[in-house]
Amino acid sequence: xxxxxxxxxxxxxxxxxxxxxxxxxxxxxxxxxxxxxxxxxxxxxxxxxxxxxxxxxxxxxxxxxxxxxxxxxxxxxxxxxxxxxxxxxxxxxxxxxxxxxxxxxxxxxxxxxxxxxxxxxxxxxxxxxxxxxxxxxxxxxxxxxxxxxxxxxxxxxxxxxxxxxxxxxxxxxxxxxxxxxxxxxxxxxxxxxxxxxxxxxxxxxxxxxxxxxxxxxxxxxxxxxxxxxxxxxxxxxxxxxxxxxxxxxxxxxxxxxxxxxxxxxxxxxxxxxxxxxxxxxxxxxxxxxxxxxxxxxxxxxxxxxxx
Numbered sequence: 222x223x224x225x226x227x228x229x230x231x232x233x234x235x236x237x238x239x240x241x242x243x244x245x246x247x248x249x250x251x252x253x254x255x256x257x258x259x260x261x262x263x264x265x266x267x268x269x270x271x272x273x274x275x276x277x278x279x280x281x282x283x284x285x286x287x288x289x290x291x292x293x294x295x296x297x298x299x300x301x302x303x304x305x306x307x308x309x310x311x312x313x314x315x316x317x318x319x320x321x322x323x324x325x326x327x328x329x330x331x332x333x334x335x336x337x338x339x340x341x342x343x344x345x346x347x348x349x350x351x352x353x354x355x356x357x358x359x360x361x362x363x364x365x366x367x368x369x370x371x372x373x374x375x376x377x378x379x380x381x382x383x384x385x386x387x388x389x390x391x392x393x394x395x396x397x398x399x400x401x402x403x404x405x406x407x408x409x410x411x412x413x414x415x416x417x418x419x420x421x422x423x424x425x426x427x428x429x430x431x432x433x434x435x436x437x438x439x440x441x442x443x444x445x446x447x448x449x450x451x452x453x454x455x456x457x458x459x460x461x462x463x464x465x466x467x468x469x470x471x472x473x474x475x476x477x478x479x480x481x482x483x484x485x486x487x488x489x490x491x492x493x494x495x496x497x498x499x500x501x502x503x504x505x506x507x508x509x510x511x512x513x514x515x516x517x518x519x520x521x522x523x524x525x526x527x528x
Contacts, residue, residue, distance in 0.1 A: 256420050257501030262489060264378040265334060267502070283459035283512060284374060288445050289318045292463035295443050296369055296400035298322035303368040306331060306392065308357045308385075309375020313341030315402070316350065319371060325349035329367075331360070332375075358384045358481060362392045365471055369393075373402035374460055377420045381481060383431050390435045390466075390474040399437060400465045401428065402445070407457025412511070416457055419504035428464040436474045437466025447512065449519035451526075456511050 258267050293315070298305070301324045307316045310330040319328055329351040332338050338352055355361055357375055370389045379385045389399040406422045407413055416422040423431075425442055432440045443463045450458070 257418055257497050257504060258378070258420055260378075260380055262494070263498055263501060267498070267505075283447075283508070284314065285447055286318075287448060288460060289315055289373070291445050292373065292400070292402045292443070292460075293318050293322070293371070295441065295463045295465045296371055297398050297465075298369060301327075303327060304366070305329070305369040305371060306360075306362065306367045308360070308370065308372040308389070309333075309378070310341070310372075311337040311374070313344055313347050313350075315371060315373040316341065317344065317346055320346060320350065323369075329353060329362075331355045331357070333357075358388060360388045360392050364391050364473055365394045366392050367394065368397050370397065370399040371402075372400070376401055376403040377422065377459070379421070381478075382421065382423065382427075383434065383476070384478055384481065386431045386437075387435045387474045387476050387478065390437060390468055391472075393468040395468055395471050397468045398465055399432070399468070400463055401432075402460060402463045403428070404457065404459050405444075405461035407455065409455045409457070412455075412457040412507075415504045415507040419501055419508070422457065425462060428462065432464060432466040434476050435466075436468070436470075436476065438469050440464070440466040447515070449516045450512075451519065451522075456515060457508070458512075459508055 258264060298319065299322075301322070303323050304327050305319055305323050306329045307313075307319060308331050310316050311332050311334065313330055316328060316330045325347065326349050330338070330341055330347070331353045332341075333354060333356060335354060338354065341347055341352060353361070357372065357379060358381060370393055372385075372389070376382050376385060386399070386401065389401070393399060404416075404422045406424045407416055428442060429440055441464070443465075444461065445463055446458055446461060
């Protein structure tokens with residue numbers, strides 16, 4: 222990974238400050254490192270089961286409505302007439318936030334999971350949007366199509382996040398804004414262990430580098446987290462930051478990439494697949510327990526003290 226220095230707009234606990242971002246090549250885990258439930262087939266089956274209670278069980282812990290509104294501020298949804306795509310939008314939780322600002326007929330929701338999308342179709346507020354099954358790393362839309370690209374809680378499942386962000390650049394019109402909302406690598410050793418085992422938890426500087434390499438300008442990063450978290454980076458979050466960039470010119474990204482990291486058409490060993498899936502699900506349980514633990518500590522530890 223080529224080293225680049227960037228500057229990000231980082232907001233911590235509601236306060237904005239200019240922060241120099243270190244080169245992504247210093248102390249970073251290899252993006253190619255094997256992780257459980259990061260590949261598309263594993264993610265497909267993972268969401269086949271958790272889609273049953275996704276909005277009721279997982280989202281309220283990791284990605285609250287307040288966090289969604291905080292993150293979508295960075296997408297600059299300043300007109301009802303913007304053409305917006307929500308990539309990896311699942312049950313449409315983030316899409317619900319988008320249609321508060323944009324007319325539904327101008328919004329497209331894309332996800333690879335038909336089970337998640339079925340939940341989105343049942344939401345009355347999302348009537349009128351376009352719903353598409355598709356791959357975040359290989360979007361079916363023409364170049365220069367959308368004014369805004371939003372993706373929340375999806376990048377952690379991409380085998381090649383650089384390719385997905387390159388696609389975000391391609392499908393945007395000049396002046397369009399991409400907003401990727403995702404997890405950030407934790408600082409606590411046990412959280413790091415489960416993050417490395419489970420799926421992709423990028424470092425903040427990696428987000429910045431991916432956007433910059435894809436050709437985006439005015440790249441900014443904003444930290445987000447549940448209100449009961451104090452010291453967000455210590456234990457890790459499924460949703461930890463919102464990163465934005467602006468496309469300045471027509472056409473595809475100037476970045477050239479090789480073949481995809483994962484070919485979903487290739488057969489998989491069913492025993493290996495099952496073992497990876499079960500282990501990954503156990504790792505996911507840690508990130509269900511952590512927000513409950515943090516919520517309890519928030520109730521016990523006096524205000525003003527880190528937890």
